[in-house]
Amino acid sequence: xxxxxxxxxxxxxxxxxxxxxxxxxxxxxxxxxxxxxxxxxxxxxxxxxxxxxxxxxxxxxxxxxxxxxxxxxxxxxxxxxxxxxxxxxxxxxxxxxxxxxxxxxxxxxxxxxxxxxxxxxxxxxxxxxxxxxxxxxxxxxxxxxxxxxxxxxxxxxx
Numbered sequence: 713x714x715x716x717x718x719x720x721x722x723x724x725x726x727x728x729x730x731x732x733x734x735x736x737x738x739x740x741x742x743x744x745x746x747x748x749x750x751x752x753x754x755x756x757x758x759x760x761x762x763x764x765x766x767x768x769x770x771x772x773x774x775x776x777x778x779x780x781x782x783x784x785x786x787x788x789x790x791x792x793x794x795x796x797x798x799x800x801x802x803x804x805x806x807x808x809x810x811x812x813x814x815x816x817x818x819x820x821x822x823x824x825x826x827x828x829x830x831x832x833x834x835x836x837x838x839x840x841x842x843x844x845x846x847x848x849x850x851x852x853x854x855x856x857x858x859x860x861x862x863x864x865x866x867x868x869x870x
Contacts, residue, residue, distance in 0.1 A: 737830070737850075739822040739859055740805070743796035746822060748830075748850060748859040749805065755813065757821065758804040773870060775817065780806070783813065788870050790816040793845055809868045816867065829853050 737748035758780075764787050766776040773792040777784050787804060791797065793816070804815040830850040847863040 735827045737825050737827065737859070737861065738805070739825055740803075741819040741822055742790045742794060743819070745794075745796065746857060746859045747790070747794075747818075748825070748861040749807070750861075750864060751824065753807050753809045753864045755806045755808040758806065758815070759802075761802050762804060771870075778804070778815065785813055785815050787815040787817065788867075790818055793867070793870060807864060807867060809864055812868050814868060814870065825852070825859075830859070 736751045738751050738754055739746055739748050741747075758778075762778055764776040764778055767774065770776075773788050775787045775789050778787055779785075785806065803818050803820060805818055806813060806815050827850075829852060831853060832848060832850060845863050845866050847861040850859045850861060851857070852859065
């Protein structure tokens with residue numbers, strides 16, 4: 713298992729202390745859609761295919777578990793949580809909030825964006841099939857791409 717301690721996130725956290733007003737987001741792909749997640753809740757990203765051990769009698773959204781530094785981490789399919797088509801997820805984002813950890817599978821990391829480069833979008837949220845895990849939509853000021861921010865409070869309850 714190739715593990716990447718997300719050094720860029722740690723560097724950005726140091727920058728954040730200087731620029732208290734701004735937040736940074738990890739932008740990533742799941743099923744040809746771009747999503748954003750506040751970097752403050754990301755502890756690391758595991759790259760490449762990881763052996764996920766399936767567990768019996770779990771929700772369809774839970775793929776199984778992985779061992780990670782003497783911890784057992786539940787892994788969920790972001791595609792299934794978001795009601796998207798099944799994709800070949802090869803990366804896992806480890807989320808840590810309120811003392812709980814879980815992983816979600818993603819297709820690829822796209823970028824890290826500062827919220828100063830993003831504006832809240834006025835797209836109709838009813839077009840999103842399941843809003844449970846979506847907090848809001850952003851529009852990139854440079855590229856005009858739309859990113860859906862994931863609700864880490866709901867993710868951690870998955």
